[in-house]
Amino acid sequence: MEILGLYPTWSEPFVGNGWVVGIIATIHVLMSHTAVGAALFFTYLATIAYRDDRPELLDYIKSYGLFLLIFSYVLGSITGPGIWYSTTVASPRGISALIHSFxxxxxxxxVFFVIEVVGVYLIIYLIGKVDKRTHLKIAWIFGLASLTTMLIIVGILSFMMWPGKAAWFAEGGYLNGFYGSNTFAHLAMRVAFMFTMTAVVGGIVVAGLKDKALKRDIARRLGIMGLISGVIGFGLLKWYMTTLPPETEVVVANRLPAYFDDSMLITLAIIGTYFIVTMIQPRLLIRSVAATMTVVILVFGLWPEETARESIRKPFVAGQYLYSNQIVARDVPGMNIESELPTLAAHGVLATHPFLPDGLRTVTPENAVAAGEAIALTMCSNCHNLSETGIRPIRNYFGDETDVAAIRDYLKAALSTGATMYMPAMPLTHDEFEALAVYIAWLEDPAAADAYAAAARRLALDTEN
Structure with a gap:
């Protein structure tokens, strides 16, 4: 019998695996995107400073750069490994899929990130210590290296939505997997929004400037950059949506809340108003206001956008072949990958999972709840919390139903073929569907599981007699 290539399941009981990853990733996106946008903004300011002999612009670069060393390059470097750790334990085969391809x-x-990190130190600490030409070269290398890191990461993120070219499935090769229409739409949208983030976060530093003329000048430059990039970014979001896999249209219509577009527009309107006000009245730009707007863009801008991106790629987690529950769902000859759905259909998950105790390999009336919980952890917990809190609690999808047979029949109809909108196919055995149904009924009312066990024992006795 074949064994599925699964790993032990990590389940966070209160908020869910997805939210743990999402919270860390959203914070990291704000910090990393701000760093890239600031690098290019520094390049622009350094060019203006040396061309027009405006050393005060270099002073702002130094102040913003010192802030970034903590905000982006310390805190961002903590959340970066945090993403690696949380995604590796939540989706080990998803990370493996990305590593094997890229x-x-x-x-x-x-390599470019190392150049970026060295560059931020050089551009800050070499102001006035090297000649203008050398410092300007450092600024341009720093800016372009930062942008290159984003290009590469966005290409990998786009592969998570779907491979760049259909040839990747048959031939493999990172060029086939990396470059697709979604890659460039995704990159353009992120670059636009990263300048908006840079402008918002940069206001925290502007608020502390004592030179009123410099404060007015930088507030105006940041405001113009933030306004233009915000409008362009929202327009590019529409282009990005046209580059998604065809089936995501159904997911978008049913999974994204009706207020999604309106909420994004309202958030942009609030941020746009902030930019206009601070351009007209720079004295109103104080650190508490700038910090509040940073939280606004994080909570009401980045979080919904990142959540939407995660939702619309379901049921897959990478490359349109690996389900979010870590089951390989299709053959990928170019990567020597074979679908595990036939093995799952033939033997079930309990018999083929390498990390389950032997006492759960076969479903019995006595272990039905524990076996059902093991199935739910393995097959469901990456998208559904098993407790009453957190991301999509599984019990909420069954109302007050405690009839094991009814739940079992519903599960079989919904999951056996993968014909639902965004749920993966789960061709479990009859006993496994029944164990999962017992567990779901137990979540609603533990007495339902006791009643099932008693009925199953009576049926077994009647059959023996």
Whole structure:
């Protein structure tokens, strides 16, 4: 019998695996995107400063750069490994899929990231210590290296939505997987919004400037950059949506809340108003206001956008072949990958999961709840919390139903073929569907599981007699 290539399941009981990853990732996106946008903004300011002999602009670069060393390059470097750790334990095969396809691409990104980290120190601490030409070269290298890191990461993120070219499934190769229409739409949208983030976060530093003329000048530059990039970014979001896999249209219509577009527009309107006000009245730009707007863009801008991106790629977690529950759902000859759905259909998950105790390999009336919980943890917990809180609690999808047979029949109809909108196919055995139904009924009322066990024992006795 074949064994599924699964790992032990990590389940966070209160908020769910998805939210743990999402919270860390959203904070990291704000910090990393601000760093890239600021690098290009520094390049622009350094060019203006040396061309027009405006050393005060270099002073702002130094102040913003010192802030970034903590905000982006310390805190961002903490949340970066946090993403690696949380995604590795939540979706080990998802991370493996990315590494096997893009290990050298990721190595390239790390090279440019090292240049970026060295560059931020050089651009800050070499102001006035090297000649103008050398410092300007450093600024341009720093800015372009930062942008390159984003290009590479966005290409990998786009692969998570779907491979760049259909040829990747048959031939493999990172160029087939990396470059697609979604890659460039995704990159353009993120670049636009990253300048909006840079402008908002940059206001925290502007608020502390004592030179009123410089404060007015930088507030105006940041405001113009933030307004233009915000409008362009929202327009590019529409383009991005046209580059998604065809089936995501159904998911978007049913999974994204009706207020999604309106909430994004309202958030942009609030941020736009903030930019206009601070351009007209720079004295109103104080650190508490700038910090509040940073939280607004994080909570009401980034979080919904990142949540939407995660939702619309379901039921897959990578490359349109790996389900979010870590089951390989299709053959990928180019990567020597075979679908595990036939094995799952033939033997079930309990018999083929390498990390389950032997006492749960076969469903019995006595272990039905524990077996059902093991199935739910393995097959469901990456998208549904098993407790009453957190991300999509599984019990909420069954109302007050405690009839094991009714729940079992519903599960079989919904999951056996994968014909639902965004749920993966789960061709479990009859006994496994029944164990999962017992567990779901037990979540609503533990007495239902006791009643099932008693009925199953009576049926077994009647059959023996």
């Amino acid at each position: 290990v050298w691409k990721w190595a390239t990104e790390w």
